[in-house]
Every structure is written in C-alpha cells, then in structure tokens.
Amino acid sequence: MGQTKRMDDSGTSGPTSDYETGLSEDEQLDIRIWLRLLTCANLIERRVRKNLRDEFNTTLPRFDVLAQIDRTPDGQPMRELSRRMMVTNGNITPLVDRLVEDNLIKRDPSPEDRRVQHVRLTSDGKKSLDQMIPAHNSWVNELMVDLDRDNASELYALLGELKASILKAEDPK
Numbered sequence: 001m002g003q004t005k006r007m008d009d010s011g012t013s014g015p016t017s018d019y020e021t022g023l024s025e026d027e028q029l030d031i032r033i034w035l036r037l038l039t040c041a042n043l044i045e046r047r048v049r050k051n052l053r054d055e056f057n058t059t060l061p062r063f064d065v066l067a068q069i070d071r072t073p074d075g076q077p078m079r080e081l082s083r084r085m086m087v088t089n090g091n092i093t094p095l096v097d098r099l100v101e102d103n104l105i106k107r108d109p110s111p112e113d114r115r116v117q118h119v120r121l122t123s124d125g126k127k128s129l130d131q132m133i134p135a136h137n138s139w140v141n142e143l144m145v146d147l148d149r150d151n152a153s154e155l156y157a158l159l160g161e162l163k164a165s166i167l168k169a170e171d172p173k
Contacts, residue, residue: 033162044143051139056132061095062104063136066121066129069105075120077110104128 049060056063068084069076078096082089096119099105104125110116121129144152 044140047143048136048139051135052132055135056128058132062099063129063132065092065095065099066104066125067133069119069121070126070129073120075108075118078107078117078119081119099125 052058082092100107105119106122107117107119
C-alpha cells in the first residue's frame, strides 16, 4: 500500500496516499473505516508537512516536539517527551540535540536525579512556536472547511467511541 495515482472526489487526478483505492463495498466495513482514517490522516499530514517546510523551513517532527514541550512550560523529562511522542528515547534524542543546537529548547539535568534530562522551550523556541501554531491551526481548519460543523461534532464523538473501543481491546480487564 503506497502512493497511487487516482481520480479523487474533486475530479482531478494526482498522487495521493489513498489506502482505500481498489476496495469494494463488499470489503469488511471495519477495514474500510480503518483505511479511510489512515487516508485522511495521511492527507492532512502531507499538507501540514509541506506548509511547515514552505512557510517555516521546519519539519513536522520538530514542530511536534516543540508543541509537546510547550504543554509543560516548566519542562519535562526526556522519557515523558518520548512517551508523549510515542517514540523511543533513542529516536527523540537526535532531534532534541538539533533543537538544543538551534537554541529552541534547553536541556537540563533533573535536580533529583542528574541522569534524567529535562527539556523546556527557550524564549526563541516559544517565539517560533507561537508563530507556527496559529498557521498550523489555520491549515487544519482549511482542510475541514467543507465539513458541516454538526457532522464534525458527530465525527469527533464517534472517533471518541472508536478510541475507547480500541483501548478496551488493548486492555480487556
């Protein structure tokens, strides 16, 4: 499953990350839902990645790290950042190193355990993120502008139910 060239709903053709292509109505509904979610997520991510690169000369992973760190202004341990990003410490460390070099974040040893590193935004990092967040929000809003607000609210609620179902299946207690 990769990029395919297909006619999209607007009548134009072009490369798209569409995992639904080739599925029939006879395919299992659960599989079609999962693939539709994956397709939508990939389409949104592709647009956000492009816009971050074009408008801010940055990457989605850098933006995501800055946004996660911003949620805890007093700083957070690297292991917590890794957990929130759903990646290993080994995957996040080189990115954090580059952000430290660019003076966007600061890394300090924990006062309780000097082996534990805490990360927080620098003033440059906060300033940079404060410019990117409104643009990011605008891009996502633009992608969903044609979705009726009542339907959007219902979709949000339904996705909450799906999330709860998935979490229950992961931990069937």
